[in-house]
Amino acid sequence: MKKLLLILSIIAITACSQQDPKEQIKHLNGYWQIEKVEIEKDSVMEYSLSPFIDYIEINDSIGFRKKLKPKIDGGFIKASNDAEKITARIEDNTLILYYSTPFDEWKEEVLEADEEELVVKNRDNKKYYYQRYKPLLSQDEEETQE
Structure with a gap:
């Protein structure tokens, strides 16, 4: 009986932890900064500050990704x-x-x-970890410096 409860608990936890793909797609749009790349389980490349960010825009399952270079004032250069x-x-x-x-x-x-x-996995099984891009200076910080 204990084994059955353990198995059911593991199944329930696993099922609940998987994200709904329809919900995932809602979060893709926006600016993303690379954080790290997991090449293999024990081989990770960390990115402290990348000069480029990815801009993703998807509407009705079709869209694009562009590389942008952030400017200090919060704008971007293609x-x-x-x-x-x-x-x-x-x-x-x-x-x-x-x-x-x-x-x-x-x-x-x-x-x-x-x-x-x-987090995405490519055809080479490398995992790319991105975090939502936040400008170096927020609007509030810019106003206080003026």
């Missing part, structure tokens, strides 16, 4: 005129992002997406 086309699809209760450029096509599995964090 890193290039290129944008990666994104198509978001839910497959087997998992959110998959399909990317395409004139040069390549690939997909990433969304492992986690909420207001503050985005």
